[in-house]
Every structure is written in structure tokens, then in C-alpha cells.
Amino acid sequence: MTGKSDFDEYCQKYLVQWEKRATVRHLQRTRLSAEAARYEMFPAALQPVLEHAEVVARGPEARHRLLARAAAIFMLHVAILEVEVITDLCNRLANKGADAPVPKSALQVALTVSTDEAYHAYVAREFLLDLEEHTGVVPGPAGEGDMPLIGALAAVRRRAAPELARVADTMVLCFSENFVTEELFGLSSEADPEGPFHLNMREHMMDEGRHQIYFRKLFRHVWDGLDEERRTALGQLVPHYLDSFLTASSYEASQAKLLSYIGFDDETATRIAREAIAAVYGTERPAKSTIKFMRNALHLLEVSGILEHPPTRQTLIDSGWVDARST
Numbered sequence: 001m002t003g004k005s006d007f008d009e010y011c012q013k014y015l016v017q018w019e020k021r022a023t024v025r026h027l028q029r030t031r032l033s034a035e036a037a038r039y040e041m042f043p044a045a046l047q048p049v050l051e052h053a054e055v056v057a058r059g060p061e062a063r064h065r066l067l068a069r070a071a072a073i074f075m076l077h078v079a080i081l082e083v084e085v086i087t088d089l090c091n092r093l094a095n096k097g098a099d100a101p102v103p104k105s106a107l108q109v110a111l112t113v114s115t116d117e118a119y120h121a122y123v124a125r126e127f128l129l130d131l132e133e134h135t136g137v138v139p140g141p142a143g144e145g146d147m148p149l150i151g152a153l154a155a156v157r158r159r160a161a162p163e164l165a166r167v168a169d170t171m172v173l174c175f176s177e178n179f180v181t182e183e184l185f186g187l188s189s190e191a192d193p194e195g196p197f198h199l200n201m202r203e204h205m206m207d208e209g210r211h212q213i214y215f216r217k218l219f220r221h222v223w224d225g226l227d228e229e230r231r232t233a234l235g236q237l238v239p240h241y242l243d244s245f246l247t248a249s250s251y252e253a254s255q256a257k258l259l260s261y262i263g264f265d266d267e268t269a270t271r272i273a274r275e276a277i278a279a280v281y282g283t284e285r286p287a288k289s290t291i292k293f294m295r296n297a298l299h300l301l302e303v304s305g306i307l308e309h310p311p312t313r314q315t316l317i318d319s320g321w322v323d324a325r326s327t
């Protein structure tokens, strides 16, 4: 046996490493202090509205407040998604499997991920409490529309036949853990390396790098264990999952909301957000296969082997997620 026993062995090693490396097992986490809360709280490069003249004119305090609000919203989304989506999907995988053979060691790994993620939610909530205490900034209510992961899971569940329910959930989990990691890495490399956001992300990523590799291997293993009929049916669901990310969230709307928070009226906020995004990114929509934000999720398509499956490859080409010219 090759693939199955290799994966089993990898998972056994993972469990040993988890004991040594998981942040929940040994790391003294960094709390947000009053002094650290004076830093810029979120990567400014990801907030194009900050470059707009009407926002610059509001001065450094407004800029700090806007970035603190962006950090609060990000942490609230982490706190919610880690438990409502990722922890829940990991627990289901451990208890109910994936419609394809999965070694027991891999199910145990899923429970370690669930443990890590519940801890990440705890840390994110703690950050929010500290942020409010030091700056008065709160995230405001979370809308499901602001968290594409929730919409993407719902879109896949609506379309998955009952005999695919477990493997469809597992696929969403594998993609989400790759997508979310990409997002975190992107944010961290843009952040002030001395700032509290960077520290928080660095501690979070100690676990996420490990998760990402596990979920890539898991997806490959599960895919290999499906019969042709299920493989084809699952492949059809992939574009719906990816598309729901694009339609579920609006960058312009989220930028405008930040401006409303620092005192712009809704109409002005929307205009500035539109102008600022156009100034930085232009007005043309990029091809789906080139969207930077989705790069890691798309990488999963390659490393999992599903692009070698002709019907799945074709459905991804037809939906624009894979460039037909790519090998």
C-alpha cells in the first residue's frame, strides 16, 4: 500500500508534533496592552480608502480609529468562523467520517484542529475585549454576508446529494483551511512587524501552517478514495463553492462601512470607497483564475490531484476557475 499508509504515517507524526508545537499546548500568548493599542492596528495597505484625500484630511486619529475598527471586525470574524464553521466541521469529520475511508489517526488530527480553532476563537475574543478597553473601538454586529465562508458552506450543502453530504462538508473544510490561511499570511506580511496585529497573526499562523498541509493531504486522500460517480458529482460542486466567495462579499461595501464608522455619511462613504478601490486596483474585474485573494484555494486544486480528473477539470474551465491553457 502506498497512499493510505503514507497518510496514516503522516497523521501519526502530526499527533506527536501537535503535543510539542500547538499554541494551545505551550505558548504564552501576547495580550494587547494599552501601549501596543497606540500602534496601527491593521495593515494599512489593505485599506485603500486611507489613501483618499478626503480621508487623509481627517487626520491621524481618524486613520487609527478606522484601522482599529478593521482589526476588530477581522477578529470578530475569526472568533465566529473558527467555531461555527471550522471546529464544527472538524468534529463532524471525527465523528462521522467523510464518505470515503479515512484512517483513525486522521480523525484524531481533526480533533486537534478543532481544539486549536476553539482556542483561536478564544484568543480573538480576548483581543476584542482588550481593544475595547484600551481604545473604545468595537466591531459592531457581524452580518453573515460579511463572512463568505458561511454562505459558501450553505451553497455546497444545498446542492450536495445526501450520499455526498459528508464528503462535501469535508471538501468545504479543506478549501476553507487553505483559503483562510492564505488570507492570514497575506495580512501578516502587510502588517507592521512590531505591531500587535502582526504578533497576534504570527501566533495564530504557528498552527495554521500545520493545518494547511494536513488538509491538503486529507483532501487528496479522500479524493483518491471516492468511486468515479462520487468523484464526478463532488467535482461539480467545486465551482459553486468558489463562486459563492466572490458573490457573498463586497469589498466596496466593507470599505464604505469603515468610513461610516469614522463619521462619513453613507452616500459619501460609498463614493469614496468606489473611488479609492478604483485608484488602487482599477475598474476592470480580473479573471477568476488570477484573483490574488483566491490563490491558495486554487493551489489546492492542483496539489490535491483533482485537476487530473477530466470531468472536474472541464467544469472548472467552464466556470472560469481554471485557465484552459494551463497544464
Ligand SMILES: [Fe+2]
Pocket (backbone or CB within 6 Å): 082, 116, 117, 120, 204, 208
Ligand atoms: Fe485558526
Ligand SMILES: [Fe+2]
Pocket (backbone or CB within 6 Å): 086, 113, 117, 177, 207, 208, 211
Ligand atoms: Fe486552521
